Amino acid sequence: MQGRSGYMKQRTNLTTMHNLSHETDRETPQRQIPRTKAAQEGAADAEGTGCVAGVDIGGTNLRVALADMNGTILARWSSSTVGIRSPETVIRLICDGVRHTLRQIDAPSDMLRSIAAGVPGITDIENGVVIATSYLMGWQNIPLRARLEQELNVASAIDNDVNLAAIGESWAGVAKSTGDFVFLAIGTGIGAGIVLNGRPYRGSCWAAGEIGYMLLPGTREEPGKSGEPGALESVLGGEGIKAQWQKLWNADKTALPRELTATQIFDHAPGGDALARTILRQSANLLAYAIYNISGVLNCPLFVLGGGVGLHPSLCEATREILEQWDFRERPRVMLSALGEDAQVLGAIRTALDTAEAHIRTTSHRLRVNNQDRGQFL
Numbered sequence: 001m002q003g004r005s006g007y008m009k010q011r012t013n014l015t016t017m018h019n020l021s022h023e024t025d026r027e028t029p030q031r032q033i034p035r036t037k038a039a040q041e042g043a044a045d046a047e048g049t050g051c052v053a054g055v056d057i058g059g060t061n062l063r064v065a066l067a068d069m070n071g072t073i074l075a076r077w078s079s080s081t082v083g084i085r086s087p088e089t090v091i092r093l094i095c096d097g098v099r100h101t102l103r104q105i106d107a108p109s110d111m112l113r114s115i116a117a118g119v120p121g122i123t124d125i126e127n128g129v130v131i132a133t134s135y136l137m138g139w140q141n142i143p144l145r146a147r148l149e150q151e152l153n154v155a156s157a158i159d160n161d162v163n164l165a166a167i168g169e170s171w172a173g174v175a176k177s178t179g180d181f182v183f184l185a186i187g188t189g190i191g192a193g194i195v196l197n198g199r200p201y202r203g204s205c206w207a208a209g210e211i212g213y214m215l216l217p218g219t220r221e222e223p224g225k226s227g228e229p230g231a232l233e234s235v236l237g238g239e240g241i242k243a244q245w246q247k248l249w250n251a252d253k254t255a256l257p258r259e260l261t262a263t264q265i266f267d268h269a270p271g272g273d274a275l276a277r278t279i280l281r282q283s284a285n286l287l288a289y290a291i292y293n294i295s296g297v298l299n300c301p302l303f304v305l306g307g308g309v310g311l312h313p314s315l316c317e318a319t320r321e322i323l324e325q326w327d328f329r330e331r332p333r334v335m336l337s338a339l340g341e342d343a344q345v346l347g348a349i350r351t352a353l354d355t356a357e358a359h360i361r362t363t364s365h366r367l368r369v370n371n372q373d374r375g376q377f378l
Contacts, residue, residue, distance in 0.1 A: 049069070049111070050068075050069055050111055050112070050113040050356070051066050051067060051068050051069065051074065051102075051105075051107060051111050051112060051113065052066075052067055052069070052112070052113050052114050052115065052116075052349060052352035052353055052355075052356055053065070053066050053067075053097075053098045053101065053112060053114075053115040053116075053348075053349075053352060054067065054115075054116055054117075054345045054346065054347075054348030054349035054350075054351070054352055055094055055097070055098075055115065055116065055117035055118065055345075055348055056117075056118045056161060056164070056344040056345050056348060057081070057090060057094075057117060057118060057119050057120060057161065058081060058120060058161070059081065059082075059120060059137070059188070060080065060081060060082050061078055061079065061080060061081060062078065062079050062080075062081045062090065062093050062094065062097065063076070063077070063078045063097075063344075063345055064076065064077045064078070064094065064097030064098055064100075064101055065077075065101070065345045065346075065348075065349060066098070066101035066102065066104070066105065067349045067352075067353075069113070069353065069356075071172075071349055071350070071353060073345075073349070074101070074104075074105050075100075075101035075102075075104035075105050076101065077096075077097040077100045077101050077104075078097075079093050079096070079097065081093070084137075085137055085138045087130075087139055087142045087144070087147075091144070091147050091148065091151060094115075094117065094148065095151050095152060098112065098115065098152060109152075112152065112154050113154060113155070113352075113356040113359075113360075114154050114155040114156065114157070114352045114353070114355040114356035114359060115148055115152060115154055115155075115156050115157075115352055115355075116156070116157040116158065116159070116164075116348040116349070116351035116352035116355055117144065117148065117156075117157075117158050117159075117348060118158075118159060118160065118161035118163075118164040118165075118344045118345075118347065118348050119133065119144065119158055119159070119160060119161060120133055120137070120160075120161050121133030121137070121139060121160070122160070122205075122206050122207050123158055123159055123160045123163075123206055124206050125157065125158060125159050125202070125206070127143075127145075128143060128144060128145025128146055128156070128157070128158055129141055129142065129143050129144070129145070130142040130144050130158065131206065144158050145157065145158050155355050155356060155358075155359035156355070157351050157352065157354075157355040159200075159347075159348075159351060160191075160193075160202070160206070160209075161185075161344050162183060162185045162191040162192065162193040162209060162344075163193045163200045163202060163209070163347070164193075164343075164344050164347030164348050164351060165183050165185055165193050165306055165337075165339075165343035165344045165347055166181075166182075166183035166193030166194070166195050166200060166304075166343075166347065167193075167195075167200060167347035167350055167351060168339055168342070168343040168344065168345070168346035168347030168348075168349075168350060169181075169183055169304050169306070169337055169338070169339060169343055169347075170195055170198070171346065171347070171350045172338075172339060172346055172350075173304070173337055173338040173339045173343065173346075174302075174304055174335050174336075174337065174338045175195070175302060175304055178195075178301065178302045179195070179196075179197055179198040180195065180196050180197065180298070180299070180300045180301060180302070181195050181300050181301070181302035181303065181304060182194050182195070182294055182298065182300050182302070182303050182304070183195070183303075183304045183306055183337070183343070184211070184287075184290075184291075184303055184304065184305050184306065184307075184310055185306050185307040185310060186236065186237065186238070186287075186305065186306075186307040186308075186309040186310030186315075187237070187238055187307035187308045187309055187310070188237055188238045188239055188308075189212055189229065189233045189237045189238075190211055190212040190230075190232060190233045190236055190237050190307075191209055191210065191211065191212060192208075192209035192210075192211045192294070193209055194208055194209055194298065194300075196298070196300075210230070211232060211290055211294065212229065212230035212232050212233030212236075212237065213230030213231060213232065213233070214230070214231065214232045214290060214293065215231050215232075216231070216232055216286060216289045216290065216293070217289060218235065218282065218285065218286055218289075219231035219232055219234070219235055219286070220234070232286065232290060235282075235283075235286060236283055236286045236287060236290075237309070238261065238262040238263075238308065238309045241262035241265065241279060241283055241309065242260070242261060242262055242265075244279055244282065244283075245258075245260060245262075245265050245275070245279050246258055248275060248278065248279070249275065250275075253274065253275045254273055254274065254275040254276070255273070256268055256273055256275070256276065262283075262308075262309045262312075263308065263309060263312050265279050265280070266279075266280055266283075266309075266312045266314045266315055267312075267314075269314050269318075270314055280314055280315065280318055281318065283315060283318075284315060284318035284319045284321075284322055285322060287315065287319045288319050288322040288323050288326070291303050291319070291323065291332065291334065292323070292326060292328075295328070295332050299330075300332060301330065301332050301333060302332060302333050302335065303332055303333070303334045303335070304335055304336070304337050305319075305334065305335070305336050305337060306336075306337035306339075306340070306343050308341075310336075310337075311336055311337060311340060311341075313336065316334060316335075316336050319334055320334050
């Protein structure tokens with residue numbers, strides 16, 4: 001998960017360099033998603049055939065999923081993005097992935113109705129422009145939607161990746177019946193997808209949800225400099241938790257190695273390792289502070305935890321225990337994402353289905369108008 005600013009530390013960093021690798025996943029169980037109105041009406045064509053593509057552009061991997069017009073995933077493809085900065089290279093990877101998934105199901109390219117992509121950065125969805133991503137990716141004012149439409153010749157949409165995760169969770173996860181909630185993505189970095197009155201809230205300049213820059217007890221007292229992680233992200237993001245562990249690590253305090261990831265540290269906390277429990281408690285305290293403050297502003301009844309670190313059950317349980325001790329007018333529920341790492345991809349699929357429906361309606365309207373105009377001259 002990544003943030004939305006070109007000068008801010010992003011939710012996923014490009015930390016190492018290696019060759020591109022491609023993976024296919026034919027054996028992944030199909031996930032049935034609620035049928036959209038467009039699919040119900042068979043709007044794609046007379047029989048409702050066709051498919052859409054959902055894309056998750058991450059700092060370490062790019063994932064593509066192909067789904068039918070019911071939202072059932074038919075094929076998957078992924079590729080490393082480690083060390084890749086060029087938008088054109090990423091666009092080529094997306095196109096490669098879409099074509100590969102179409103080949104997996106023996107479908108011609110004209111079966112593709114639309115595509116939606118989640119981007120780790122500030123994304124203007126109205127104009128289809130990625131305003132800025134991490135300094136590690138270096139994107140600024142990239143017309144990604146237009147480029148995808150040009151390369152694939154289908155209707156396209158783009159959005160911030162965490163916003164898409166929230167859309168996915170609202171559509172097919174634990175937030176299906178909740179109009180107001182916050183999706184908290186905690187991975188290398190931290191970000192929030194905010195849903196109010198059933199609609200994503202993106203802010204006046206598309207940057208809502210940058211909670212990694214919150215100033216909280218236990219974080220530094222001043223905002224970070226350009227190109228640095230935010231105060232909360234620097235201690236609660238995956239790299240921040242790892243740094244805290246290494247700062248406190250001492251062979252006399254723990255039998256565990258110094259080089260552990262955040263999730264590995266959390267794995268050992270329930271088993272009784274004192275230092276791992278300390279790090280878990282510190283992390284849960286910070287997350288509880290963030291949830292408390294966001295709840296006080298937005299009054300959302302549900303917070304959904306996602307991302308590689310946020311999905312750890314020990315972090316969720318420890319955070320709940322802390323929140324239970326605090327006074328709330330209405331204590332929000334804290335739940336793990338039901339979709340896991342698929343939240344972004346499924347949000348992209350849902351967006352692609354909506355995009356296909358809107359495109360079909362627009363095309364049908366134009367055809368009716370043209371037919372009426374021709375009729376006037378007969």
